[in-house]
Amino acid sequence: MCLGVPGKIVGTYEKGGLHMAKVDFGGIFREACLEYVPEAQVGEYCIIHVGFAISVLSESEALETLELLRQIGNIEEELGEEPVQSIPRYQP
Amino acid sequence: MTAQKITIEPVTRIEGHAKVTIHMKEDNTVDHAYMHVNEFRGFEKFCEGRLYFEMPEITPRICGICPVSHHLAAAKASDALTGQTPPRPANLLRELMHMGQIVQSHGMHFFELAGPDLLLGFDADPEIRSVVGLVGANPGLTVKAVMLRKFGQEIIKTLGGRKIHPVFALPGGVNKSLTSQERDNILKGVDTAIETLQVGLQIMKDWAEKNMEDINKFAVFPTGYFGLTTPENGLELYDGDIRLISREGKEMERFQVADYLDIIQEHVEPWSYLKFPFYKKMGYPDGVYRVGPLGRLNLAEKIDTPLANDELKIFKSLNNGKPVENTLYYHYARLIEALFATERVRVLCDDPDILSTDILNTHKNYTGHGVGVIEAPRGTLIHDYTADEDGKLLKVNLIVSTGHNNWAMSNAVDSVAKTYVKGPEIHEGMLNRVEAAIRAYDPCLSCSTHAVGQMPIQVEVLNPDGTLRQLMQRD
Numbered sequence: 001m002c003l004g005v006p007g008k009i010v011g012t013y014e015k016g017g018l019h020m021a022k023v024d025f026g027g028i029f030r031e032a033c034l035e036y037v038p039e040a041q042v043g044e045y046c047i048i049h050v051g052f053a054i055s056v057l058s059e060s061e062a063l064e065t066l067e068l069l070r071q072i073g074n075i076e077e078e079l080g081e082e083p084v085q086s087i088p089r090y091q092p
Numbered sequence: 093m094t095a096q097k098i099t100i101e102p103v104t105r106i107e108g109h110a111k112v113t114i115h116m117k118e119d120n121t122v123d124h125a126y127m128h129v130n131e132f133r134g135f136e137k138f139c140e141g142r143l144y145f146e147m148p149e150i151t152p153r154i155c156g157i158c159p160v161s162h163h164l165a166a167a168k169a170s171d172a173l174t175g176q177t178p179p180r181p182a183n184l185l186r187e188l189m190h191m192g193q194i195v196q197s198h199g200m201h202f203f204e205l206a207g208p209d210l211l212l213g214f215d216a217d218p219e220i221r222s223v224v225g226l227v228g229a230n231p232g233l234t235v236k237a238v239m240l241r242k243f244g245q246e247i248i249k250t251l252g253g254r255k256i257h258p259v260f261a262l263p264g265g266v267n268k269s270l271t272s273q274e275r276d277n278i279l280k281g282v283d284t285a286i287e288t289l290q291v292g293l294q295i296m297k298d299w300a301e302k303n304m305e306d307i308n309k310f311a312v313f314p315t316g317y318f319g320l321t322t323p324e325n326g327l328e329l330y331d332g333d334i335r336l337i338s339r340e341g342k343e344m345e346r347f348q349v350a351d352y353l354d355i356i357q358e359h360v361e362p363w364s365y366l367k368f369p370f371y372k373k374m375g376y377p378d379g380v381y382r383v384g385p386l387g388r389l390n391l392a393e394k395i396d397t398p399l400a401n402d403e404l405k406i407f408k409s410l411n412n413g414k415p416v417e418n419t420l421y422y423h424y425a426r427l428i429e430a431l432f433a434t435e436r437v438r439v440l441c442d443d444p445d446i447l448s449t450d451i452l453n454t455h456k457n458y459t460g461h462g463v464g465v466i467e468a469p470r471g472t473l474i475h476d477y478t479a480d481e482d483g484k485l486l487k488v489n490l491i492v493s494t495g496h497n498n499w500a501m502s503n504a505v506d507s508v509a510k511t512y513v514k515g516p517e518i519h520e521g522m523l524n525r526v527e528a529a530i531r532a533y534d535p536c537l538s539c540s541t542h543a544v545g546q547m548p549i550q551v552e553v554l555n556p557d558g559t560l561r562q563l564m565q566r567d
Contacts, residue, residue, distance in 0.1 A: 004156015017227050018234075035238050036200070036245075047156035050205060055156065065153050068138075072154070075134030 005069065006045040006062040007032075009053075023048065112526055112551045113363075114509050116561065120516045123556070125509035127502040127530060128364040129494065139488040144170050144462075144479045147488075148261055151475075157536050160193035160248055160258060161468035162475075167261035168331075168464030169475040172350070175457025176264030181448035185266050187330040188278075188440045189251045189258070190466065191433040194329060195285060196244025197469035198385070198430035201534050202292050203237035206423045209528050210299045214306075215521040236288045243281040247437065250274050265452035275441050285434045286399065292427050293403065300424070309511055311419035311504035311529050314339035316371055316381030317390040318356075318496065320467050321346070327392035327400075327432055329467040335391050336371060336381060341415045344371065349465040352474060358491075368499045369491060383471030383496040384533060385425035390415040395428075397435035403428045419504050422532040470534050471496050494535040504529040516561075518553055523564055526551060 007023035012034065014020065019034040023046065032053045034040050045062035046053040057065070115123040135154060139147065147166040152159030164186055171178060178186070208216070208226050216225065227234050251268060252258030260266050300307060320328040321335040336345040336355065345355050358367035359376040371379030381387070395401040407428060410416050416425075440446055464475045471493025478487040494501075508529045512522050553562040 004154070004159070006156075016225075017231065035234070036241055049157050049200075052200070052204060054200070065156075068150070068153055072134045072138045075137050 004047040004049075004065070006047055006057050006065055008045050008062075009040055009042050012040075012042060021046075021053065023053075112505055112509075114513065114518070114551065114553045116516075116553060116555060118556050120514075122506075122510045122513050125506040126363060127505040129366040129498065129535070136488045136490060140485050142485055143483045144173050144477055144485055145263055145483065147475070147477065147485075149259065152258060155536070158193065158197060158468050158470070160189055160252075161466055161473050163252075163258045164190055164261055164330075165464045165466045165468075165473045165475040167263065168466065169462040169477050170263035170464070171462065172464060173459060173462030173477055173479060174263045175459055176453045176455065178265040179448075179450045179453055181269070181445045182261075182265035182451045182453075183331065184440055184443055184446050185251060185268075185270060185451065186261055188270075188437065188446070189248055189260060190330050191437050191440065192244040192247030192251075194244070194433035194469055195430050195437075196241045196248070198426045198433070199237060199240040199244065199289070199292075201469075202296075202423060202427055202430070203233065203240070205531060205534075206426075207233075207237075207295075209524070209531070210295065210423070214524045214528060233291070236291065240285055240288045243285045243434075246281070247278055250278065262452070264454060264456075267452070269449045269451050270446055272447055275446060278437065279441050282434060282438050286431065289427060289431045289434060293424075293431070296424050296427055307418050307420045310525070311507040311532075312417045313500075313503060313507060314415075314417055315500060316344065316374075316379065317387040317415060318381040318383050319388045319391050319472050320465065321391060322396065325391070325393040327388060327395045327404075327429070329388075329429075329433070331466075334465065334472070337391055337415070339415065339417075341390070341413070344373075349474065350463045352463065352465075352476075352491075358495075364498070364502075366495055366498050369496050370499070377499060380499040381496070382500045383493050384422065384469075385429050386416060386419075386422045387471065388467065389425045389428060395432050397432050397439065399435055400428055400432035403431060419500075419529055419532045422534070426534075468493050470494065470536055492536065494533075497533045497535065501530055501533050501535060504532070518551065518562055518564060523551055 005025065007025040007030065009021045010024045010029070011022040012019065019038060021032050021034050021040065023030050023032045030048070032046065032048045032051055034053050037046060037053045037056050040046055040053060040056045045057040045059060047055045047057065111128050112125060113128070114125040117123045139150065142150070147170060148163050151162035151166045155162050167186070211229060212225050248258065251266070251270070252260040260268060316336055316338055318336050319334065320330075320332045322328045322332055325335070333346055334349055334352070335343060338344050347355055355372060356369050357372045358369050360367055368376065368380065370376040371381060373379065389404060389407055392404065395404045407416065407424065410421065460481065461478050466473050472491075473493055474491040476489040477485055479485050505526055508525050512525050551564040552560060555561045
């Protein structure tokens with residue numbers, strides 16, 4: 001399953017006739033299309049699916065979700081490094 | 093040269109992404125290509141030790157892309173675990189919410205993600221081959237697509253409340269009934285949603301007519317097909333038995349979801365975290381199957397709503413009544429399902445029980461084990477819980493649609509690479525086609541931090557001796 005990681009909207013603008021936003025994911029900034037969530041405001045959080053904001057969260061909802069994700073992240077680390085290091089040659 | 097690793101602290105490090113590896117032969121043709129999903133593994137472990145009734149609330153928080161599917165699958169597993177069968181009105185309301193999810197998810201996928209490929213072409217400049225280019229080419233269509241998603245989303249919000257994470261279904265039923273005014277508001281949107289979907293179907297058909305060559309050489313391969321069914325083998329998305337049909341279209345199994353481990357098993361490959369489910373009796377890889385829109389329409393002998401059923405007849409004629417094997421027809425199947433879901437909204441809203449307040453069965457017959465299944469937009473979603481007598485979860489097993497389709501996606505990538513890679517260099521158009529092959533399955537790779545309309549994908553081309561020749565990356 002995938003993860004819906006909330007990002008914070010730090011700015012909005014128009015591009016090619018579309019309502020767009022600059023979204024902050026822990027220091028990495030991405031562009032997202034806001035056409036599906038016209039109500040979204042700077043300072044709110046949103047969940048993005050392939051570049052489209054699909055839902056808006058309040059700060060408290062977003063922080064709760066981020067906390068859950070952090071806990072899962074810690075379990076991932078306990079499980080160890082990625083075992084998929086090299087790709088074996090295909091053996092038909 | 094090492095692959096660039098993007099690290100976004102603290103949480104996005106566990107995001108999934110797709111990685112494609114293409115092994116070349118000496119003569120610059122493709123030996124074999126793989127897709128591997130960097131699935132994160134901690135979620136089931138994270139759930140163990142929690143209380144079963146927390147699951148309908150926690151799972152949608154983690155999966156922000158189809159929260160309703162996880163919410164309802166978790167509630168259904170909990171129904172079984174506590175022996176609380178929901179009253180009929182509760183099931184109708186849950187199904188109504190689910191139809192909202194299907195419409196919004198399928199609509200968005202077709203118009204915004206597949207649309208640029210279909211309307212602007214696989215070889216279009218990536219700057220244009222996105223919704224931005226689509227707005228330039230057809231501004232009215234974008235508005236229609238936004239309204240279609242809103243129709244689905246409003247149904248979810250009406251039932252689940254205004255918050256993003258639905259708080260609606262609970263063991264034994266739901267916590268909110270529908271008022272007649274809310275029902276009437278939902279019904280008002282049905283006709284417009286159907287019109288938009290008809291526009292989409294026409295786009296799909298026009299495109300198919302002009303691109304038949306691509307459709308017929310683009311990742312066409314046989315598999316079994318797996319999903320829910322009505323008692324009369326009709327299309328079913330909310331509840332029922334599971335059917336598994338062969339590559340020829342013959343029924344191989346029909347079973348209750350609680351018995352799924354007798355029927356399927358998960359194969360492990362050393363190059364992928366995500367496991368590969370297959371039909372036990374046939375073994376791996378002969379017993380692989382596909383889920384999701386294409387799989388469900390191959391399974392369905394009819395659809396119980398008239399407009400979608402007319403389209404199903406056309407779909408069935410594509411391969412003369414045999415299962416349709418073309419990966420690109422996932423898009424067509426997705427639209428037919430969205431049409432069914434929209435018509436089904438009307439059927440559900442017209443049911444006299446939909447306004448009933450008999451929505452929760454509180455009488456328990458606790459068993460400590462429950463399996464819940466639902467046809468999520470992307471395919472069959474299974475939640476399997478075992479709890480102790482206090483309700484604390486001892487074991488959680490989730491099989492998501494992207495898992496069921498794992499083999500098919502990897503095989504689609506292999507097929508596309510072998511068909512389209514010519515010569516020593518990999519070009520942008522090739523990358524677009526690999527992406528389109530994966531995208532047809534609409535996998536739930538996490539895409540939170542990725543560019544508009546693009547999937548997180550990394551393509552590695554290896555020389556015959558295993559050294560890296562070329563690395564292409566989208567992030």
